[in-house]
Amino acid sequence: MTEPAAGGRFVEAARGVRPFAVDPEVMGRIRPMQARDAEDVARLHHAAMGNSLWARVGRRFLAVLYRVLVDSERFLAFVYEEPVEPGSGRMRVRGFIAGSTDPDAMLRDTFRRAWFLLGPAALPGVLKPSVLRRLAETARYKRVSDAVHLPGPVPAESLFCSFEPDLRGRRVSGHINKVLFDDLLARGHRYVKITTEVDNEGANRQLRSWGFVDCGRFRFYGKDMVTYVLDLEASPRVEPVSRHPAV
Numbered sequence: 001m002t003e004p005a006a007g008g009r010f011v012e013a014a015r016g017v018r019p020f021a022v023d024p025e026v027m028g029r030i031r032p033m034q035a036r037d038a039e040d041v042a043r044l045h046h047a048a049m050g051n052s053l054w055a056r057v058g059r060r061f062l063a064v065l066y067r068v069l070v071d072s073e074r075f076l077a078f079v080y081e082e083p084v085e086p087g088s089g090r091m092r093v094r095g096f097i098a099g100s101t102d103p104d105a106m107l108r109d110t111f112r113r114a115w116f117l118l119g120p121a122a123l124p125g126v127l128k129p130s131v132l133r134r135l136a137e138t139a140r141y142k143r144v145s146d147a148v149h150l151p152g153p154v155p156a157e158s159l160f161c162s163f164e165p166d167l168r169g170r171r172v173s174g175h176i177n178k179v180l181f182d183d184l185l186a187r188g189h190r191y192v193k194i195t196t197e198v199d200n201e202g203a204n205r206q207l208r209s210w211g212f213v214d215c216g217r218f219r220f221y222g223k224d225m226v227t228y229v230l231d232l233e234a235s236p237r238v239e240p241v242s243r244h245p246a247v
């Protein structure tokens with residue numbers, strides 16, 4: 001992959017990043033997402049990112065989508081869980097991250113493979129005019145979000161990440177980022193892309209603390225968006241470690 005036209009921007013960003021101190025207890029509560037997590041992940045996704053197209057189609061659709069995505073070899077996702085009560089063996093999912101080694105190919109294959117599950121789950125949602133409008137706009141997503149200064153093709157993407165509000169700002173989410181980014185590097189990806197709203201304070205603060213480089217702005221769903229890219233090889237926080245079984 002070629003170096004970015006902007007030269008050492010990635011190296012410079014990595015230089016300002018503090019190493020990431022891993023808390024083994026937090027790390028021990030992160031595991032690969034499984035089909036049984038689909039309802040919890042749909043709840044978390046819907047609660048915090050209700051504006052995303054997938055959430056607008058409906059919570060039932062989200063649950064079915066996550067259930068089928070976990071079978072895709074291009075889907076890379078983890079959950080964070082805690083005991084329901086201290087000392088209890090019963091665990092509750094309180095945060096997640098969902099990424100992909102190639103979102104376009106992943107979605108294409110998943111819809112082809114599981115259309116008979118996804119279609120009926122999506123139907124009530126896609127008939128809403130606001131969702132239809134967004135679906136039409138989503139066809140432009142890759143074109144507009146990539147129409148920035150990317151360092152060559154960047155197939156890997158962190159698509160969604162969310163934690164229950166009382167866990168935010170405590171670096172638990174930082175741990176789940178690390179797990180995803182380590183895995184991507186272990187699989188040979190040099191860069192990871194994330195898009196977020198320009199006014200999403202929590203996401204922007206976190207991504208800047210990781211050394212993500214602002215590669216450009218675009219408008220989507222009537223909102224100002226930013227495309228961030230992290231050079232996984234240059235990051236002092238990322239190591240090539242896979243904690244996800246290959247499907």
Ligand SMILES: CC(C)(COP(=O)(O)OP(=O)(O)OC[C@H]1O[C@@H](n2cnc3c(N)ncnc32)[C@H](O)[C@@H]1OP(=O)(O)O)[C@@H](O)C(=O)NCCC(=O)NCCS
Binds near residue numbers: 162
């Ligand atoms: C986006 C989201 C996942 C970010 O998670 P978070 O819990 O804030 O992230 P973290 O605690 O890991 O860390 C954020 C960084 O900001 C720092 N930080 C946290 N709270 C801070 C505060 N009040 N002031 C200054 N810095 C702060 C942390 O120290 C950390 O820096 P570090 O990595 O150098 O240690 C979380 O806000 C969330 O779930 N939001 C709702 C869903 C969402 O918007 N998802 C993003 C869609 S792209």
